[in-house]
Amino acid sequence: MGFQQGLSGLNSASKFLDVVGNNVANANTVGYKGARAEFADVYANTLASTNVQVGIGGRTSAVAQQFAQGNITSTDNPLDIAIQGNGFFRMIDPAGSFSYARNGQFQLDREGYIVNNNQKLAGYAANSDGQLITGATPQAIQIQTSNIGAQATGGSALSDAGxxxxxxxxxxxxxINRGTSTVSVTGARLANAAGTSPVNYTTRVTDSTGQFHTLDVRLTRAAPQTWTVETQLDGAGGFSQTATPLTFSTPGGQITSGGTQAVSYNLSSPAPAYGTTPMNFNLNFAGALEVAAAAEAPGTVTVNDTAALNTTVQISSSNLDPADPVTTPHTYSGSYLDGNGVSHTIDITLTKAATNTWVPTIDIDGAAFPIVPTPASIVFNTNGQMVAGSPIAITGAPGAVNFSVNLQGVTQQTGAFTAGTVQTRSTPPxxxxxxxxxxxxxxxxxxxxxxxxxxxxxxxxxxxxxxxxxxxxxxxxxxxxxxxxxxxxxxxxxxxxxxxxxxxxxxxxxxxxxxxxxxxxxxxxxxxxxxxxxxxxxxDGYADGNITGLSIGKDGIILGRYSNGQNRTIGQITLYNFANPQGLQPLGDNRWAESYASNQARLGTPGTSDFGTLQSGAVEDSNIDLTKELVDMITAQRSYQANAQTIKTQDQILQTLVNLR
Missing domain, CATH: 2.60.98.20 (Flagellar hook protein FlgE)
Structure with a gap:
């Protein structure tokens, strides 16, 4: 009978109108996924021939969710998040149950959790250093509003910290031509005891081309209160003795002779095409003391570099032992950096020539630096004070290195000589x-x-x-x-x-x-x-700061912005997907629950595998095409009217049969 077919058609058309009406009603619902009514025909079971069987109507076979991408609309809320591509947010209700959503309209609750409709957003947390804890099960993301502590420059774990x-x-x-440079010699002593070695000073000087040369000055006790001064340049040619020894009046007394001595050394390598101006050096031992003592004080080496390229090597606050034998020189070493950044070593060796007299020699980079006049001597008085031999001048012709060595403050004290460390300065502050x-x-x-x-x-x-x-x-x-x-x-x-x-x-x-x-x-x-x-x-240093804002990257990483200009990772939003999203069970409030038909949720992070990316400050609109829905509504209306006409026609036929009596 036509009544059965017409009635089933009315039911199907009504269901179609219900689906279309629900889609239209949610056209402005963020994250809503439209539904589609699907229909099937109905046949009665029969043993008769199938070529004459007539169907008995239709039915609604399914209302299928359509998870097509919706349009992305920008908002003014940085916590609004749109998913571009596959995936769902996991939401955690107060009871700890999970649901899944595409609605990214989020805000912070009073405890700092990111929520939507009292459902908390799940993701990875980060530790206090901003490192994501990805090995743990994703939990509700909580934004910590505590201050970020201060960090000293160089205090980070980065390979280039600083x-x-x-x-x-x-x-x-x-x-730029400079004035005075200082080489500090610490823990060094000029010992004057029998059998000890000469005292060596090493530093570096530059010529007019900016090339470095190593200057060695060696002080050797020649006699009580007398030290010979030898110099060597660039480690070549051996040590050359200056003309006047460094002589002290008495242990602890002033220098009596040899306070300033000239030394000259010609460069062994050809001068550059643009020429070399001679450097004038003086070995200056003024103020040195030769004092008997149980220990010897540390000293300094100073290089005075004037506009005329005269350089002074200063050795001060060092001690020579009056009991030092003639055979044992003492060496002070320093270094000097030339204008081309080349490091050179200067060794100043003092060898005792007589009582209170030491003879200096100078080596630069292991080469002897001639001292003029030769030999130079450093003389101490009976009180150990230097009275002669400082400074020692070393003057060369064009293409030569000329310098002076100043042993200001060198003393002669009883005790073993101990060499010290050297720190250099090529120019003054x-x-x-x-x-x-x-x-x-x-x-x-x-x-x-x-x-x-x-x-x-x-x-x-x-x-x-x-x-x-x-x-x-x-x-x-x-x-x-x-x-x-x-x-x-x-x-x-x-x-x-x-x-x-x-x-x-x-x-x-x-x-x-x-x-x-x-x-x-x-x-x-x-x-x-x-x-x-x-x-x-x-x-990498910063002051402490409080959080001033948040930003969310397309990879789901949440960065906190702080008042000290720093950014720190607070967490990362995770996404979930299903083998059959259409099998998800609708829960309302734009949420779905996992079901047997959907299979288990699969965890991922935005932008990895087949998961989509996130867009902060935006939401995903409903994927409803309103024009299409209006057309479907007209179609459903016509279908309903047509099925009603089928019933009306069947009624008229029955009425005709009744009237035949």
């Missing part, structure tokens, strides 16, 4: 208020362990064709006395001095950990014929 400064140093700038004492300068802020910022100023002085000296100042204090050097090849690329260790010279007034120590990297620094400019400046 300060990075990349720049261009102007190759067109002239070489720059004067911040005198731009002529440096070529370029720039500043950076660094932080101590309590987050207190300090200004670190870098001064760059061109000391050679391809060499620059680097001095630093901390909070406006006098620049540190131990400089660094950066050197370049002929193409202007750095080939030396890319990394320096730095220790602050003054305690922090905040009471933070002292001293502040970190590495400074000049990686990427060049020397081109262009104006000075800083291309990169970064450091």
């Amino acid at each position: 300060l990075t400064l990349g720049m261009n140093l102007d190759a067109r700038k002239p070489i 720059v004067v911040a208020t005198d731009p002529s004492s440096y070529t370029h300068s720039t500043s950076a802020t660094v932080y101590d362990s309590q987050g207190v910022g300090h200004t670190m100023t870098f001064y760059f002085a061109k000391v050679g064709v391809n060499a620059w000296e680097v001095q630093t100042s901390f909070d406006g204090a006098t620049p540190v006395t131990q400089p660094g050097y950066v050197t370049f090849d002929a193409a202007g690329n750095m080939n030396g001095g890319t990394e320096f260790a730095y220790t602050s010279p003054i305690p922090s007034p905040s009471g933070a950990q002292t001293p502040l120590a970190f590495n400074t990297y000049f990686t990427g620094t060049t020397q081109f014929g262009n104006q000075f400019g800083v291309n990169e400046l970064s450091q």
Whole structure:
């Protein structure tokens, strides 16, 4: 009968209208996925021939979810998140049950959890260092609002922890000639006991081309209160004795002769095409003492480098033992960096020639440096004070290295000679208020362990064709006395001095950990014929700060922005997918539950495998095509009317049969 078919058609059309109406009602629902009514015909079971069987109507076989991508709309809420591609958010209800959603309209609750409709968003947490804990089961993400603690510069675990400064140093700038340089000799003594060795000093000096040479000065006790002075340059030719020994009046007395002695050494290598101006050196032992004592004091070596390229090697606060035999010289060693950044060693050896008289010799890079007049002697009085032989002048012709060695403060005391360590300076500290004492300068802020910022100023002085000296100042204090050097090849690329260790010279007034120590990297620094400019400046220290905002990357990583300019990972949003998303069970509130038909949820992170990416500050609109739904509504209406007409026609046929009686 036609009534059965018509009635089933009315039911199917009504269901179709229900689905279309629900889609239209949710056209503006964020994350909503439209449904589609699916129909099937109905046949009665029969044993009759199938070629004459007529169906008995239709039925709604399924209402299938359609998980096509919806449009992405930007919002003003940075916590709004849209999924671009496959995947669902996992939501955790107050009872701990899971559901899944595409609705990314999130906000923070009073405890800092990211929530939607009282459902908490799941993901990976991060530890206090900002490292994701990916090995754990994803939990509800909680945004910690506590402050981020301070970190001292150089305190991170990064391989390049510290300060990075990349720049261009102007190759067109002239070489700066400097005044006095100091080489500190610590823990060294000039012993004057019988059988001890000469005292050697080693430092480095530069010629007018900026090339380095090693100067060795050797003091040897020749007699009580008398020391011979020998010099050697670049380790060649052996030690040459100066004309006047260093003589003291008495142990503890002043120098009586040999206080200043000239030494000359001609360079063995040809002078550069642009010429070499002689360097004048004086060995200066003024103020040295020869005093009997149980221990010998440490000393310093000073190189005075004037505009005329006269350099003084200063040796002070060191002691020669009056009991030292003639046969045992003592050597002081230092180093010097030339204008091209080449390191040279200076050895100054003192050998006792007579009582209170020591003869110096000088070696530079292992080569002897002739002393004029020869021999030079350092003389002490009976009180151990140097009375002669300092400084010792070493003057050369064009192409020669000329210098002086100053043993200011050297004393003669009873006790064994002990060699010490040497620290060098090629130039004196720059004067911040005198731009002529440096070529370029720039500043950076660094932080101590309590987050207190300090200004670190870098001064760059061109000391050679391809060499620059680097001095630093901390909070406006006098620049540190131990400089660094950066050197370049002929193409202007750095080939030396890319990394320096730095220790602050003054305690922090905040009471933070002292001293502040970190590495400074000049990686990427060049020397081109262009104006000075800083291309990169970064450091890993910071003050403490409170959270000021959040940002979410396409990979789901949540970054906290802090008032100290730092960003730190707070967590990562995870996504889930299913073998059959259409098998998910709708729960309402734009959420679905896992079911047998959908299979188990599969965990992933945004942008990996087949998972989509995230877009922060946006939401995914409903995937409903309203125009299509209106057309489907008309179709459903016509279908309903047609099926009603089938019933009406069947009624008219029955009425005709009734009227036949």
